Amino acid sequence: MTATRRFGATDLILKQGDITREAVDVIVNAANSGLLGGGGVDGAIHHAGGPQILAECRQIVARQGGCPTGEAVITGAGRLGARHVVHTVGPVWQGGGAGEPDLLASAYRNSLALAAAHGARTIAFPAISAGIYGYPLDRAATIALGVARDFALQEQDFTEIRFVLFSAESFAAFAAALRALPGEAAR
Numbered sequence: 482m483t484a485t486r487r488f489g490a491t492d493l494i495l496k497q498g499d500i501t502r503e504a505v506d507v508i509v510n511a512a513n514s515g516l517l518g519g520g521g522v523d524g525a526i527h528h529a530g531g532p533q534i535l536a537e538c539r540q541i542v543a544r545q546g547g548c549p550t551g552e553a554v555i556t557g558a559g560r561l562g563a564r565h566v567v568h569t570v571g572p573v574w575q576g577g578g579a580g581e582p583d584l585l586a587s588a589y590r591n592s593l594a595l596a597a598a599h600g601a602r603t604i605a606f607p608a609i610s611a612g613i614y615g616y617p618l619d620r621a622a623t624i625a626l627g628v629a630r631d632f633a634l635q636e637q638d639f640t641e642i643r644f645v646l647f648s649a650e651s652f653a654a655f656a657a658a659l660r661a662l663p664g665e666a667a668r
């Protein structure tokens with residue numbers, strides 16, 4: 482299953498599948514602040530990518546003590562079919578009144594900017610915060626795609642911004658949010 486819409490020079494692409502199998506310049510990991518691995522997509526990325534990614538994460542932790550919520554760091558991609566992994570930390574859903582929408586938008590925006598600064602033209606995201614962190618899927622999808630759209634219209638870095646959704650339910654939520662995005666004229 483796929484769905485696509487183009488904004489500026491960038492295709493926003495939705496796929497259902499396993500992000501560790503994507504061939505892109507940058508795979509984004511929904512990490513936690515400790516950066517030393519976890520469950521969900523984080524565990525899958527470290528498992529598929531091998532120990533080199535964790536070794537680089539440890540160096541980042543030694544240097545800056547982890548990654549605050551809404552920010553992003555970059556490592557190599559080990560055995561994955563990508564050049565880099567961007568590790569970003571989405572917010573834990575606490576009901577919506579604790580700045581979660583801004584923090585989730587920052588996680589996406591900072592990941593795009595960091596990947597672009599490393600020359601990436603293609604990038605793949607999971608549904609950040611929408612698993613263990615409990616962010617409601619529909620709201621998470623609207624924020625994710627809104628940030629991607631704005632970035633595509635403002636910057637020319639990416640030919641493709643992909644969202645790789647693990648379940649049919651998350652694909653459906655993102656597909657509905659993609660259809661509902663305003664077009665290029667109305668901003």
Ligand code: ADP
Nearest residue numbers: 499500511521522525607610611612613614647
């Ligand atoms: P968070 O802690 O940010 O919520 P999770 O890893 O728990 O992160 O979940 C984020 C999303 O990633 C969820 O929708 C989950 O189903 C999905 N996911 C888990 N494994 C993979 C994978 N291999 N590829 C793509 N998405 C995945």
